Amino acid sequence: MRVERLGVGDPRLREAADLIVTVYDGLHRDDGLDSPSRLLDEDGLRRRLRDATGHVVIRDGAVVGFALTRPSRDVPGASYLGTVAVAPAARGIGLASALVDAAIAHARAEGYAAIALDTFDGPGGAEGYFGRFGFRRRWSRDGTVCMVKELIADG
């Protein structure tokens, strides 16, 4: 398993978009949650990566995990971690953890004071998951929780 960057010209863009759609469409079916990621295609992902850095987990030559980081639009001075997705068959073995660690390291390296994310509020959401990494609830509205992890204070 390795975490790599995914740029706008990467031939694995389509594979990553398919993974994202599978994961977020599954959330829709299982938990009734909706997200624009459910309808993402290769071009949509390419557009998303124009102002973001893509991170993928590669296992046995296949893209099995994805996350992006970009400047936060809601939390001043923070990076933003979004579109976290791990293939259903590859869950529970630390792949999302590797992506979160890579995103935090990337944000630190870029000099951000904090990193923020959004997750669904309540069942189907991942607040408990991201709490493990030190993300804390900042606010909640319209079914979305914003969580923030400070990067300066904890070194």
Ligand SMILES: CC(C)(COP(=O)(O)OP(=O)(O)OC[C@H]1O[C@@H](n2cnc3c(N)ncnc32)[C@H](O)[C@@H]1OP(=O)(O)O)[C@@H](O)C(=O)NCCC(=O)NCCS
């Ligand atoms: C949430 C998600 C990224 C975790 O991926 P993963 O690679 O299985 O995660 P890891 O292997 O690093 O961690 C697994 C642990 O997290 C826990 N976990 C997984 N999803 C969780 C959730 N939604 N809430 C709380 N804990 C969760 C597992 O029970 C497991 O616990 P354990 O270590 O005690 O056994 C993956 O389930 C996923 O893609 N979900 C759908 C998309 C999503 O919710 N994205 C988050 C942004 S809204």
